[in-house]
Amino acid sequence: MKPIRTFNVSPSLPKRLEPLRKLAYNLHWDWNFDTTDLFRRLDRDLWESSRYNPVLMLGTISQERLREVAEDEGFLAQMDRAAQQLEDYLKERTWYRKHRDRKPAGSAAPEATPEATKAETTFHPSSFIPHPSKDCYAYFSAEFGLTSCLPIYSGGLGVLAGDHLKSASDLGLPLVGVGLLYQEGYFAQYLNADGWQQERYPINDFYNMPLHLERNPDGSELRVSVDYPGREVFARVWRVQVGTVPLYLLDTNIEPNNQYDQDITDQLYGGDIDVRIHQEIILGIGGVRMLKALGLHPTAYHMNEGHSAFLALERIRMMIQEEGLTFAEAKQVAQSSQLFTTHTPVPAGIDLFPPEKITYYLGHYANTFGLSKEEFLSLGRENSGDLAAPFSMAILAIKMASFVNGVSRLHGAVSRSMFKSLWSNLPITEVPITSITNGVHACSCVAKSTQGLYDRYLGPSWSQASTDSPLWERVNSIPDEELWRNHERQRSELVVFVRERLQKSLRDRGASLTEIAEAQEVLDPSVLTIGFARRFATYKRATLFLRDLERIKQILHDPDHTHGKRRVQFVVAGKAHPKDIPGKELIRQIVHFTRDEALSHSVVFIPNYDIHVSRLMVAGCDIWLNTPRRPREASGTSGMKAAMNGLPNLSVLDGWWDEADYVRTGWPIGHGEDYDDLEYQDEVEANALYDLIEQEVVPLFYTRDDEDLPRGWVAKMKDAIRLNCPLFNTARMVGDYALRGYFPASDRYFNMIQDQYGPAKSLAHWQAHLFNHWYDIKIEDIKISEPAEIRVNQEIAVTAQINLGALSNGDVRVELYQGSVSATGEITNGVPVMMAYQGQDVQDNSLYTVNISYTNSGLQGLSLRVLPSHDYLSSPYEPGLVLWAEPERVSVDLQSGGNGHVLEVPVMSEAVAR
Incomplete structure (x- = not known):
C-alpha cells in the first residue's frame, strides 16, 4: 500500500543538545575520535548496531536518554568541545589559501612523488593569471567510500575518492564531489555452507543517513533531468557534507520516472550494459546539469576513472547552445579545464560500449556538434578509421583532458604503454600521461590509540603536517615498549572482533x-x-x-x-x-x-x-x-x-x-x-x-x-x-593534484573564456589552420658540424633548414632529439633540446640552430622533430602532431679534414595526428 503523503521526520533533540545534529550531519566525525567517542558515550550498543551512523542513532535513541544526557555536565562539556573543534576546523586558514595566493600555476608540490618522467612535464604559459577567489574544482567519481554507514563504494577506487574529499577539506580546496546515490549500494557479503560467496542488497534509508536533500528556494526538491530516447529521466540531489567539501549525489528513484529509470541508481556496478550506460549518462551529463542548477561554476573538472567522461560532451553542448560557440571552440574550453585519472592497468578494465549503443543514446549530441556519426564515435576510439571499434570511456576522457595521470609511478609507465597509439609517433617516455601516486587519509586509517602516541611524541600538528618528513623522524622518539604494547592491544582487539x-x-x-x-x-x-x-x-x-x-x-x-x-x-x-x-x-x-x-x-x-x-x-x-x-x-x-x-x-x-x-x-x-x-x-x-x-x-x-x-x-x-x-598520504596526493592539475586547469579556463571566449576562438581557428597545413612542412636539410673524433662533452653544431609552407615560426617548436642508440637502431632515453630560430634563407626556409654535446660515450644518435606551438596549448603534444626528420636529409660538415663518423640518425619520419 503506497502512502497518500510522505513526511521526513527528523530527530527531536532537547535545545541544549542541538550541536549533536550539526556534528552528526558533517562527516568530519569520521576522522575525529573526540566526536565518535561522544556518540559512543551516548549509547554504545546503539552506536554499534546502527553501523556507526549518528543520524540513525539520534533518530532511534530514547527521549529519556536524551533528557538524561541533557543534564549531564560531563557529556555536555564533551559535546561543546567537539562542536568547537568542528567550528575551528571549518574556519582555519588552510594550505589552499597559502599556496594558491602565492604559488604560480604549475609549481611542483612540496612533497612530490619520486622522480618524474619526461611525460610528467606540463607547460604553463607565463601569460596565464590565477584567479583563486573564483576557483571551483568538480571531482566526479562513480563511487565514494567515506564511512561504513554510507555503503556506496565497492573497494579501493571508492575509498580513494572518499579520502580525496577528506584531504581536499583538510587543505581547504574549493572542491565539490559529484556521484550517484545507490538505493542498494554495493552488496553485503555472506557465505553459504560450501563457502560460496552470496550477495545481499540491503536497502539504504537515505533519510536516516548523514544526507541532506537539496531543495529549491520554494522548498521543493531540486531536480535535474537528462534526455534519453523518447523520454526524460529525473534525478533529485542529495548532499553529504565532508568537512568543508560538499559531495552531491544524484538519485533517480523518484516519480515520475518509470520503474526501469528509478532503478538506474539502484546498484553500484550492477545490471547489464544498458544499465551501465544509463548510470554513466546520469553521472556525467546529469552531474554537469546538477552543478549548474546548484549555481556552481567549476573551473576544473576531474574525472576519477572514465565512468564520468560524458561530462565533456555535456559541457561542449552547453557552450554551443548557450554561448554560441562552435564545436571546435567549445572543445578547446572543455579540454583545457579537464583532468583524467586512470586507475586501470589492463585494457579489460576499461568501459567499452558498442557503437550502436552510443549513437542510440547520444546521437543527438552529434547533431548538436555538427559531426557525422563516425566523427562523433571517433571521440572514443583509438583508431578513428576502425568503424567497428567499440567506444571507450577512457579514450574519450583522455582526448577531452589536458592533464592525464596514472596512480603510481609504475602505473604511469603502464598507462603510457596502454595508450601510446594515441601518440603513435612519440617515444613512449614522452606520451603525455604522467603519474600522481595515490595516498591515504591518515586520520581515517590510523588507530585511535596510535594517534594518541603520535599526538604525544610528534605533536598534535602531525595530522595537519602529514607531508613533513622531519616531523615524522620524531617517530624514533616513541619508546619501543609503548609502541609495541600499543600494537599488541590492537592485535588483541582484532582477534576479539574476528571471533565475534x-x-x-x-x-x-x-x-x-x-x-x-x-x-x-x-x-x-x-x-x-x-x-x-x-x-x-x-x-x-x-x-x-x-x-x-x-x-x-x-x-x-x-x-x-x-x-x-x-x-x-x-x-x-x-x-x-x-x-x-x-x-x-x-x-x-x-x-x-x-x-x-x-x-x-x-x-x-x-x-x-x-x-x-x-x-x-x-x-x-x-x-x-x-x-x-x-x-x-x-x-x-x-x-x-x-x-x-x-x-x-x-x-x-x-x-x-x-x-x-x-x-x-x-x-x-x-x-x-x-x-x-x-x-x-x-x-x-x-x-x-x-x-x-x-x-x-x-x-x-x-x-x-x-x-x-x-x-x-x-x-x-x-x-x-x-x-x-x-609520502603516501592524500594530503600530499591532493596537493599534487592542486599544484599540477587544478590550478593550471583553472588558469587555462579563465584565460579561454576572457573577452567572450576570444582565446578559445583564436586557438580553435589556429588549430584548424595547423591541421590544414601541417603536412606541407618539409625538413629540407640538417647540417651537422662533426669533428673527426667526438669526445664526451665536446660541442657539435646542428643547423636545420625547414620549409614551413603556410605556417610561421610561431606555429612550431623545433627540437633536436638526442640519446644513446640501442642494438635495434633506436634512440633510447632521448632528450629533446630546443633549437633557436635564426630567420629565413633566400629560399624562404626557416633556419634553426643548436649546439649539443654528449655526456656518455658509445654509440649516440640524434634526430630532429617539429611540434606545434601556441601560447594557449596546455602541451605541444595536445594536437597529436609530430614530424620527424628523415636520415637522407642529413648532411655532414667534417672538421679538421679527418674521416669523421656520420652520426647514426634513427628513422622517425612519419607525421601523425592524434
Whole structure:
C-alpha cells in the first residue's frame, strides 16, 4: 500500500543538545575520535548496531536518554568541545589559501612523488593569471567510500575518492564531489555452507543517513533531468557534507520516472550494459546539469576513472547552445579545464560500449556538434578509421583532458604503454600521461590509540603536517615498549572482533552449536598475524600463500619446533564482484582451507569486508601481504594504511610498493621480474614468500630481549611509519593534484573564456589552420658540424633548414632529439633540446640552430622533430602532431679534414595526428 503523503521526520533533540545534529550531519566525525567517542558515550550498543551512523542513532535513541544526557555536565562539556573543534576546523586558514595566493600555476608540490618522467612535464604559459577567489574544482567519481554507514563504494577506487574529499577539506580546496546515490549500494557479503560467496542488497534509508536533500528556494526538491530516447529521466540531489567539501549525489528513484529509470541508481556496478550506460549518462551529463542548477561554476573538472567522461560532451553542448560557440571552440574550453585519472592497468578494465549503443543514446549530441556519426564515435576510439571499434570511456576522457595521470609511478609507465597509439609517433617516455601516486587519509586509517602516541611524541600538528618528513623522524622518539604494547592491544582487539564476526556468520547460515563454539578459539592474540584484504580479482592471487599446503602448514604450526614454537596465522578478507566466478572460487578455496584441521585456527576468512573491518585489520595485523601479478596493481592503498599503523609490508614490487623504501619498511617478494609463464611465476613467488616468512619475518618477530620486546621488529615498524607516512598520504596526493592539475586547469579556463571566449576562438581557428597545413612542412636539410673524433662533452653544431609552407615560426617548436642508440637502431632515453630560430634563407626556409654535446660515450644518435606551438596549448603534444626528420636529409660538415663518423640518425619520419 503506497502512502497518500510522505513526511521526513527528523530527530527531536532537547535545545541544549542541538550541536549533536550539526556534528552528526558533517562527516568530519569520521576522522575525529573526540566526536565518535561522544556518540559512543551516548549509547554504545546503539552506536554499534546502527553501523556507526549518528543520524540513525539520534533518530532511534530514547527521549529519556536524551533528557538524561541533557543534564549531564560531563557529556555536555564533551559535546561543546567537539562542536568547537568542528567550528575551528571549518574556519582555519588552510594550505589552499597559502599556496594558491602565492604559488604560480604549475609549481611542483612540496612533497612530490619520486622522480618524474619526461611525460610528467606540463607547460604553463607565463601569460596565464590565477584567479583563486573564483576557483571551483568538480571531482566526479562513480563511487565514494567515506564511512561504513554510507555503503556506496565497492573497494579501493571508492575509498580513494572518499579520502580525496577528506584531504581536499583538510587543505581547504574549493572542491565539490559529484556521484550517484545507490538505493542498494554495493552488496553485503555472506557465505553459504560450501563457502560460496552470496550477495545481499540491503536497502539504504537515505533519510536516516548523514544526507541532506537539496531543495529549491520554494522548498521543493531540486531536480535535474537528462534526455534519453523518447523520454526524460529525473534525478533529485542529495548532499553529504565532508568537512568543508560538499559531495552531491544524484538519485533517480523518484516519480515520475518509470520503474526501469528509478532503478538506474539502484546498484553500484550492477545490471547489464544498458544499465551501465544509463548510470554513466546520469553521472556525467546529469552531474554537469546538477552543478549548474546548484549555481556552481567549476573551473576544473576531474574525472576519477572514465565512468564520468560524458561530462565533456555535456559541457561542449552547453557552450554551443548557450554561448554560441562552435564545436571546435567549445572543445578547446572543455579540454583545457579537464583532468583524467586512470586507475586501470589492463585494457579489460576499461568501459567499452558498442557503437550502436552510443549513437542510440547520444546521437543527438552529434547533431548538436555538427559531426557525422563516425566523427562523433571517433571521440572514443583509438583508431578513428576502425568503424567497428567499440567506444571507450577512457579514450574519450583522455582526448577531452589536458592533464592525464596514472596512480603510481609504475602505473604511469603502464598507462603510457596502454595508450601510446594515441601518440603513435612519440617515444613512449614522452606520451603525455604522467603519474600522481595515490595516498591515504591518515586520520581515517590510523588507530585511535596510535594517534594518541603520535599526538604525544610528534605533536598534535602531525595530522595537519602529514607531508613533513622531519616531523615524522620524531617517530624514533616513541619508546619501543609503548609502541609495541600499543600494537599488541590492537592485535588483541582484532582477534576479539574476528571471533565475534565469525560466530555471527556461522549463526546466520545455520551452523551447529559446536562450530559456533569453535569459532571462539580461532587465532591467538600473541601470534605473528599476517593480513591480506582486498578485492578478490584473480590477478591479486589471494591463494598464493596456500599454493604448497604442506609447507604452509609447517610455517603455521612449526611442528618440529624448528623456530621455537614460533607460529604464524593469517587473517583474510575481501569481496569478489557478483559476476566474477573465478574470484568467488578463490574465496571458496580459502574457506575450504580453513576447514582443514591443521589450518582451522590459524587461517580465517572474515565475511563482508568493509571500511570498519579494514581499519581493524590494518591496525591489528603484524604484517601486510600483497601478491598481485606485476604490473597489474595500479597502486594499492591498503598497504599504505597498514604502514601508517606501523605494519611492515610483504609484497610483490607493484603499484606504490615499487617506489617505496621496501628494504627498510618491509620485504619485497622478488625483484620486479616479469614472467611469460604464469604457472612458473606462481611457483617462484610462492617459494620466495615462504622463504621470506621462514628466514626473515618469523625470526625478526620472535627474537625478544630480556623485556620480551622484539627490538628489531619495532625498529622495522618505526621505519614503516616515518618513511612511508610523509609520502603516501592524500594530503600530499591532493596537493599534487592542486599544484599540477587544478590550478593550471583553472588558469587555462579563465584565460579561454576572457573577452567572450576570444582565446578559445583564436586557438580553435589556429588549430584548424595547423591541421590544414601541417603536412606541407618539409625538413629540407640538417647540417651537422662533426669533428673527426667526438669526445664526451665536446660541442657539435646542428643547423636545420625547414620549409614551413603556410605556417610561421610561431606555429612550431623545433627540437633536436638526442640519446644513446640501442642494438635495434633506436634512440633510447632521448632528450629533446630546443633549437633557436635564426630567420629565413633566400629560399624562404626557416633556419634553426643548436649546439649539443654528449655526456656518455658509445654509440649516440640524434634526430630532429617539429611540434606545434601556441601560447594557449596546455602541451605541444595536445594536437597529436609530430614530424620527424628523415636520415637522407642529413648532411655532414667534417672538421679538421679527418674521416669523421656520420652520426647514426634513427628513422622517425612519419607525421601523425592524434
